[in-house]
Amino acid sequence: MLGRIRREAEKITINRTGILGVQSISTQYESVARPLDSLGITEIQYAPQGAQTASLQLNTLLTNTLGAGYGGSYSLDVMQNFTGDIPFSGIIDYGTEKIYFSQGYMETYSVSCGIGEIPQTSTTSAIYGDFGTGVLFSEYAQDPGLIPSLNIPSYSSMEVNLDEFTTNRMTSFSVDIATPRVPIYTLNADKPDKVIAGTPIEVNVNFSLDIDDYEIKNMRFVPEQTVFRDTTITLKKNNSDVELLRYSFDNMLLTSESFRAGVDSNAAINFNLRSFILR
Amino acid sequence: MATVFYDKAVVEVRLGDQKEQLLASDCSLNYAGARQPLYAIGTKGSLGQFPSAARAGDVSFSFLTSITGNFFGYKGNIINTLASGIKNNVTNGSETSGVEIKFAGVSGSGFLTSYGLGVAANSISSSNASFTFFGSGDQLPFSGRLAPVDGMVIDEVEGKLSTGIAHGRYTNLDNFATVLGTPTDTANVFGAEYSLSLNYNPIYKVGQEFPTTCLYTNAQESVTITEDVFNSGLPFDGLANQDVILTVSGLPVEAFGEELHLPGMEIGISGYKVVSTSMSAGLDDIVRTQKAITAAY
Numbered sequence: 001m002l003g004r005i006r007r008e009a010e011k012i013t014i015n016r017t018g019i020l021g022v023q024s025i026s027t028q029y030e031s032v033a034r035p036l037d038s039l040g041i042t043e044i045q046y047a048p049q050g051a052q053t054a055s056l057q058l059n060t061l062l063t064n065t066l067g068a069g070y071g072g073s074y075s076l077d078v079m080q081n082f083t084g085d086i087p088f089s090g091i092i093d094y095g096t097e098k099i100y101f102s103q104g105y106m107e108t109y110s111v112s113c114g115i116g117e118i119p120q121t122s123t124t125s126a127i128y129g130d131f132g133t134g135v136l137f138s139e140y141a142q143d144p145g146l147i148p149s150l151n152i153p154s155y156s157s158m159e160v161n162l163d164e165f166t167t168n169r170m171t172s173f174s175v176d177i178a179t180p181r182v183p184i185y186t187l188n189a190d191k192p193d194k195v196i197a198g199t200p201i202e203v204n205v206n207f208s209l210d211i212d213d214y215e216i217k218n219m220r221f222v223p224e225q226t227v228f229r230d231t232t233i234t235l236k237k238n239n240s241d242v243e244l245l246r247y248s249f250d251n252m253l254l255t256s257e258s259f260r261a262g263v264d265s266n267a268a269i270n271f272n273l274r275s276f277i278l279r
Numbered sequence: 280m281a282t283v284f285y286d287k288a289v290v291e292v293r294l295g296d297q298k299e300q301l302l303a304s305d306c307s308l309n310y311a312g313a314r315q316p317l318y319a320i321g322t323k324g325s326l327g328q329f330p331s332a333a334r335a336g337d338v339s340f341s342f343l344t345s346i347t348g349n350f351f352g353y354k355g356n357i358i359n360t361l362a363s364g365i366k367n368n369v370t371n372g373s374e375t376s377g378v379e380i381k382f383a384g385v386s387g388s389g390f391l392t393s394y395g396l397g398v399a400a401n402s403i404s405s406s407n408a409s410f411t412f413f414g415s416g417d418q419l420p421f422s423g424r425l426a427p428v429d430g431m432v433i434d435e436v437e438g439k440l441s442t443g444i445a446h447g448r449y450t451n452l453d454n455f456a457t458v459l460g461t462p463t464d465t466a467n468v469f470g471a472e473y474s475l476s477l478n479y480n481p482i483y484k485v486g487q488e489f490p491t492t493c494l495y496t497n498a499q500e501s502v503t504i505t506e507d508v509f510n511s512g513l514p515f516d517g518l519a520n521q522d523v524i525l526t527v528s529g530l531p532v533e534a535f536g537e538e539l540h541l542p543g544m545e546i547g548i549s550g551y552k553v554v555s556t557s558m559s560a561g562l563d564d565i566v567r568t569q570k571a572i573t574a575a576y
Contacts, residue, residue, distance in 0.1 A: 036343060036403070036441055038302035040289025040430030045441035047530065048448065051401045182563055185400035186467040188451040193467055198563060 005095040012058070014090040014104075017078050018144035021063035023120070025092060027099065029054035029131055051185055051192070054127035056104060062111070062119040062235070064148035065244050076244055078148060079123050082106040083179050084279075085197035089129070103129025105181045105195050111247065113155050114172030114208075119235055128183055128192050153235040153244050161232045162207070169210040171268070173233060175247050176204040200276035203249050205231050207273075210266045216257050227254035229273055249275050281384075287427030288383040290340050292357050297350050298379075299357040300431055302444070304405070306340035306382050310412075310421055333488045336412040336420040338380050338389055344396055344404035346529055346544035347443035355544030358408045362394040362475055363547065366498040366576045375479070375495040380410055384426030387412045387419075390479050390493060396445075396527070396546070398452070399470035399505075404445035404527055413481045414489035445527035445544060454523060457508045457570060466508035469567060473525060473546060475500040498576040500548060509558045509568045517552030523572075524548070548574050 012019045033046040058079065065076035075081050082088055082105075089102040106125045113119040160170060180198030218225045232248040252273035261267045290303040315331040345356045353360040361378060368375065377388035389410030398404040412420035447470065456466040477498045481490035502525060528543030551574040560566040 033440070036302065036444065038304060038343065039285050039306060039340075040300060040303075040428065041286050042430040042432045045439055047403050047441040047444055047446060048401070049403055180563070182565070184467075184469075184565060186469055187398065187400050187447050187471075188449065188453075190401065190448050196565065 003095075009093075009095045011093045012090060013093075013144045014078065015088045016143075016145040018147045019058070019060060019078060020148055021061035023059040023061060025056075025058055027054060027056045027092065027101070027127075027131075029127075051128075051183065052190060053183075054101065054131040056101065056125045056127060057123070058125075059120065059122045062121060062245070063150060063152050065151040066146075067149050076151075077111075077121065079106070079121055080109060080111075080245070082123075082125070083109050083177055083201070087129075087195065088125075098133065099131070100134065101127045101129065101131045103127065103191065103195070106179060107181060109177045109179070110174060111245075112172065112174035113158065113235075115155055117155060117172075119153055119155075119158075126181060128195055151242075151244055152238050154238040157236040157238055157240065159232075159234040159236070160207075162229065167212045168214045168269075169212075170207055171210055172208045174204075174206045175233065176206070178202040197279060200278045203252070203275050203277060205233075205247075205249065205252060205273045207271055209269045209271075211269050214269050216259060216269070217254060228252065229254065231273055249273075249277075251275060281425045281427070283383050283425060283427045287429060289381075289428050289430040290342070291381040291428075292361075293379040293381070294350065294357055294361055297357065299345075299348055299350070301340070301356065301358070302343040302345055303340045304342060306338065308336065308338045308382055308385060308421070310334070310336035333483065333490070334414065334420060336387065337392075337409060338382060338387075338412070339393075339407065339409040340382075341405055341407045344398075344406045344445035344527060344544070345443050346445050346527060347541060354542060356406070358391070358394055358406065359544055359546065361391055362477075365391060365477055365495055366475065366500070368495055373495045374492055377410075377412070377415075377493070380412075381423075381428070384428055385421055385423045387421040388415060391477055392479070393474065393476045395472070395474040397470070397472045398445060398447050398450050398527055400447045402447045404447065404450070411479070413493060415493075416487065416489055416491065418489065420489075440530055442530045442532045442541065444529050446529050449528045449530060449540065450526070450543070451528070452504070452525065455502070455504045455506075455525070455572075457504075457506055457510050457568075459508060459510060464508050466506035466568070469505045469507070471505070471525070472503045473500070474502075499573060500576075501554075501571055501573040502548065502551075503569055503571045505567055505569050507565065507568060510553075510556055510570065513553065513556050517554060521551055522547070522549050523551060548572070549576075550574050 032048045032050045034049045035044045088104045092099040104125045104127050108124045110122040182196040182198045183192035186193045228251045230250045235245040252275040255274045256272040258270045290306050291300045312334040313332040314328040316325040316328050350357050350360040377390045380389045389412045392411050393409040396406045414420040452468045458465045478496045480494045482492050483490050525546040526543040531538040531540050551572040556570045558568040
């Protein structure tokens with residue numbers, strides 16, 4: 001009998017932590033086996049050419065965070081903690097089947113929010129270890145040992161510290177963090193000997209504003225109009241002053257501005273701030 | 280006019296009564312006859328162009344490093360067998376005969392002048408070889424004409440993994456890793472490049488264009504190892520003569536329900552010396568070191 005699997009039978013666990021608020025999961029690999037070609041070719045045979053990796057994309061609503069006890073050196077957002085040099089392993093359950101993966105390294109992390117929305121995170125990761133079915137971990141490691149708490153931030157309880165927002169209305173923002181990875185492969189191995197956390201980390205912060213008196217800057221590199229900004233976005237628990245997450249970046253360079261107007265919308269500005277963090 | 284697509288341009292090497300069609304990815308054949316213009320006082324223009332050397336040619340090709348052959352007791356491809364035989368040739372007065380090379384209908388008797396092999400992490404190993412064709416007696420360096428030649432079907436089974444090609448994933452060169460003491464440090468090996476060059480002395484006699492015989496004179500080989508430990512203690516005398524075997528291996532085969540690794544192809548290097556070390560870095564990469572070892576025969 002044909003069946004189907006719906007969201008209630010799906011879950012993902014990373015480093016024994018249940019990931020909640022998941023909106024979508026996608027994971028895939030593409031075989032590096034390529035046909036061998038030669039002069040006078042008479043048959044097709046395949047051999048791997050290049051390192052075999054997989055990838056994982058995860059979109060979640062920021063509805064659940066680690067408890068306050070994890071604060072300090074950790075982010076309360078489980079996924080943000082993997083922007084450093086920590087690898088992760090995990091299991092995707094769908095129905096009675098499982099997909100295992102190990103040696104995952106996050107490559108991009110994004111958080112975004114708009115008016116009327118719950119903040120949402122998106123991540124992409126490269127899987128350098130194992131990927132597929134079978135038993136890669138002990139039974140003990142297959143169950144989540146930690147369930148994050150329900151803590152929902154909202155657009156109405158966030159703080160953004162840019163001067164423009166006193167007279168111009170912010171309608172949405174996004175923070176995009178790209179963390180490069182450099183796998184080091186040796187002879188006689190199909191997994192990297194080590195994965196180096198590359199540098200620099202590129203951070204892009206985008207804002208959309210309904211504007212009143214916002215001034216577009218001169219696109220030439222005019223010293224007095226070349227803008228560097230410190231940016232801090234603070235997400236708080238809904239209808240409270242409890243801080244959940246803070247995204248803070250110094251000396252971000254204003255790198256793009258766009259203006260749009262239409263017959264059925266307010267005049268709006270999008271602008272991008274960019275910085276690079278060495279680690 | 281002969282229109283020959285690459286699938287009918289097989290490269291075949293015959294050594295005595297044994298032959299192998301190599302998995303060549305490119306092949307080039309050159310044939311040249313040196314001409315020199317002569318001038319004389321009192322004559323405007325040249326008297327003509329006259330031969331200044333015997334006609335000679337060369338063939339060079341790259342090929343996937345096949346390792347499952349067995350020629351005269353040597354495991355590996357026929358080029359490796361040939362190279363090993365020539366460089367260790369000390370018993371027959373160094374007089375040597377060429378091997379027959381066929382490429383898309385053109386053939387000749389050539390002398391192996393260079394042989395190289397590269398292996399890198401997660402990559403298929405590729406080799407290269409060059410031959411020089413002197414001709415012999417009244418025999419031209421090359422004969423035949425460009426024509427399509429079918430390759431031999433080795434295995435009728437379609438859709439399979441190639442287990443007979445050397446691959447960086449399955450090649451262990453830890454025996455080449457630099458090891459330092461106090462504090463101890465052992466390198467990770469990222470890749471290796473092997474090369475061998477061989478020299479010959481064709482003997483020409485008056486009244487005959489092509490040589491009557493050809494003598495093998497000497498050979499030099501080197502291996503460049505890419506790793507991650509720099510040895511600043513490069514010895515002046517290159518340390519004592521040492522022997523090492525470079526073994527390249529391929530994908531495992533399935534036999535008796537298990538995965539087995541066929542024995543790899545071996546290159547024996549005798550009396551090697553470490554002659555150089557270096558280290559370099561590029562953006563977004565680690566500092567990689569290289570050491571070169573050489574041997575002479």
